[in-house]
Amino acid sequence: LKNIKSRQLKLAVVATAKYIMPHILQAFCQQYPKVNVSLTVAPQHQLLERLHDKKDDLYIVGYPLEKVNTPLYPFVDNPLVVIARFDHPWVKRTEPIALQELSQSSLILHEPNSSTREAVERLFQKFKIPLQVQLELGSNEAIKEAVLLGLGVSIVSLNTISLNELQHSFAVLKVEQFPLIQKWAIAYSETISLSMISQTFFKFLQKEGKKVIQTANQAKLSVF
Amino acid sequence: LKNIKSRQLKLAVVATAKYIMPHILQAFCQQYPKVNVSLTVAPQHQLLERLHDKKDDLYIVGYPLEKVNTPLYPFVDNPLVVIARFDHPWVKRTEPIALQELSQSSLILHEPNSSTREAVERLFQKFKIPLQVQLELGSNEAIKEAVLLGLGVSIVSLNTISLNELQHSFAVLKVEQFPLIQKWAIAYSETISLSMISQTFFKFLQKEGKKVIQTANQAKLSVF
Structure with a gap:
């Protein structure tokens, strides 16, 4: 050196x-x-x-x-997880949420072409479940703000959420097929x-x- | 509609x-x-x-x-501010920090071509002060993590820092010419x-x- x-x-x-x-x-x-x-x-x-x-x-x-x-x-590994605001009704669910149910909720997703979005699309295609998107955000920070504002749940890399955020703001939901590795x-x-x-x-x-x-x-x- | x-x-x-x-x-x-x-x-x-x-x-x-x-x-307005970790010695300073002094500290900066970096470069050029960069990070999140890890102080848009972060993690330093509007x-x-x-x-x-x-x-x- x-x-x-x-x-x-x-x-x-x-x-x-x-x-x-x-x-x-x-x-x-x-x-x-x-x-x-x-x-x-x-x-x-x-x-x-x-x-x-x-x-x-x-x-x-x-x-x-x-x-x-x-x-x-x-x-x-880069695990993808489904997150919701800590007071979302799904946080208390003990039975895993079905993919079908997730697809019918207000799902906030990354833009097409992002690696995370593509992984999510591959998963939904595999189970032949259509993806509905009302809000599409091109940044993890915008997605986290939107989830905190109660606009919906989202699928993000666990690496984008801090331990502190998981203790105070977000919960990782139990969803079938997740964490998606x-x-x-x-x-x-x-x-x-x-x-x-x-x-x-x-x-x-x-x-x-x-x-x-x-x-x-x-x-x-x-x-x- | x-x-x-x-x-x-x-x-x-x-x-x-x-x-x-x-x-x-x-x-x-x-x-x-x-x-x-x-x-x-x-x-x-x-x-x-x-x-x-x-x-x-x-x-x-x-x-x-x-x-x-x-x-x-x-x-x-999109105000740029100088941030440090809450326990940085400069946080207690009552007299404003001179630009010259800032330039000699461990300054974590955005990449060239970012709007924030260009505004900082224009400011330092105006006062003919050279910019030294040891760590150059292409994202506000990486910069915030680096400041939290004690790697140095940084110049960021106030819009990238939350109220919660300002109450618990970061301080806005009193520096000459800042906030830079x-x-x-x-x-x-x-x-x-x-x-x-x-x-x-x-x-x-x-x-x-x-x-x-x-x-x-x-x-x-x-x-x-």
Whole structure:
């Protein structure tokens, strides 16, 4: 890490990973101080364009992923859950809610083309249940605000909800087929050679990063 | 509003506006139920591409804005503030912090090309103070997590921080030249005619929307 160039680490990740990245970067920078980190957050299809244009050193993308020539390294679960405001009548239900019933409720969904929306669409298609959408929001923050305002229930990555939010604002509902387990994968352009710092971070993500993510999600699921 | 087509409202807004939009949409949908709303969140340069491609009915963009042929309708302030974790030593300072001092601290900044970063760069250039960046994060959520982890102080839109966060997690620091007042503007493609529902929402934003935003920001600033 003596080379000045190797001190730059350019990362790009899907939106669901943006909350956990500072925790991982904090742990990494404690071991490797003086690294300059830049983190871009973008939707899956833009990450693939950036990967193609070799804009960043490493990527965290949703997995599986079609139409990509680069090898993907799946490394950790990204569970999707159904959330409601803590005072929603469904929070007290002891029997799991059927997918059919969920589809007939006021469902707030991500935009088409988001990884989360696509996973939800695949699930509903599998069970041949139509999806009705009255409110379609292109950000996890807008979705959380809308759920807090009582506009409906939503399906989000557990990684986008903090432990504090699960203790005070939201509840994870018992719904058939949920948590719906998706995965994150690491990717990089195979046509360039990774810098020493990128190789180090790649290994760090697979071991320490994975641990940070799993520990956070286990703590959240243990609330229920 | 009898026309089925006019029931669709496609909005696209800058990331700083995504938190307040559900509140405005809630108020709007109470007056006009059965409207289907879709909200896209994207960086400024992508909003201009979408505007050019006529992808959405109405846009909320940062203002002023160069290189755009469409008229902009500035409608409300978007104040930028300097935030620190509640236990940061600067929180107790009574004298305002100088810009020079801020530039020498661990400053967590947005990525280049974001409206917030550009406003910060214009300010520092005006006073000929160099900007040092160790951590550059492409999302307000990653920035808030990093500030909470004690990695540094940051400059963000007041609209991205909730009243609850200001009461429990973050403090707005007294810094020279801050709050730095930016503006939001409404835009739409002049080459298409606005639907009745879009015209109604345009007027609603300028009157009720503005009120919702101002009331929220006044409540936040009164904490200090």
